[in-house]
Amino acid sequence: MSSPPVDDFIAREARFGARNYEPLGVVLSRGEGVFVWDTQGNRYLDCLSAYSALNQGHCHPKILAAMVEQAGRLTLTSRAFHNDQLAPFYEEIAELTGSHKVLPMNSGAEAVESAIKSVRKWGYEVKGVPDGQAEIIVCANNFHGRTLGVVGFSTDAATREHFGPFAPGFRIIPFGDLAALEAAITPNTVAFLVEPIQGEAGVIIPPAGYFTGVRELCTAHEVMLILDEIQTGLGRTGKLLAEQHEGIEADVTLLGKALSGGFYPVSAVLSNNEVLGTLKPGQHGSTFGGNPLACAVARAALRVLVEEGMIENAAVQGERFLQGLGSIRANTVREVRGRGLMLAVELNPEAGRARRYCEALQLEGILAKDTHEHTIRFAPPLVITSDQVDWALERIAAILTQDLT
């Protein structure tokens, strides 16, 4: 069987597509578990997992079966009518995460936007903040998505530049700095929006105890703690939610990405207080949010995550992967970071661009993604085995000990 050459797909993409991505030169046509295959039949270990949307692995058979079954029965009702998948989805996700209320959306950025709207409304109607004065605190180097509302409080030049004007009402503080949080809180602060571990910034793990302090400050000042667990959640860090590493509970938790196991965009705002209760009919919505296909897929995605021990496996294999990366002796490596299967190698600036190492890894059968010039991120599906981790480590070590400047 022959397929058009790789360059042909890439050139056609370039000709017709907006060039808002710079993908590695590989064209994929099939995936199964931790592996993907390109159009030429070469196999790769996927160490990106679509930015953690594929925690359950590619094309998980049980999620696929749920999707196919539901797709043949009922896909979309809109929220103008009830459907028989939404209630069980609510019950199951609330039970699993210990949440009281659920708002279903589609993309991660929509979940972030929905949380911002909800906490503002809560601020005006419950906390008593004067209308139009609500403030939300966020962190430098955050990543919460690409909508206008969200990029307005990014600190990354490429993300923001020439997309303004932006919405006011956000204060930016350094990540991991409790004193800065305390200083930024005013009587008009309604929420602190933060990632448990900053993913796109390069897997930045805050100092131990940071989130315990954050929780205390938020409670003391009646500020809603919104944890964006769109990337860290659903097993990625070796716990169902990354907040569990800190023994805290957010007021509002955002999930997306792996909530559908990579089949379909499904996101959710979860809250354990009155925040979502402020939304009344007609005040917020989404045509596709909570549709029966999304709910059926998400239910299956959550079920296999728990039933197949993927969260525990992420903890075990993450430890193995981190140890292995840490034992690579190479001048190129400046630091190795990780929790669970959310891992990164930061290169010394003299080692050259991380992209070059990702290209070299591709030739060895590993797909990984550079972030911020000098960092390579490793985030395989949570179904990875010890043998596969060892296989990857051997190849990663071989590449990192080369000079690719």
Ligand SMILES: *Cc1c(COP(=O)(O)O)cnc(C)c1O
């Ligand atoms: C990916 C991501 C988002 C945005 O999700 P989209 O589905 O791409 O809109 C938001 N927050 C975090 C932490 C993410 O990793």
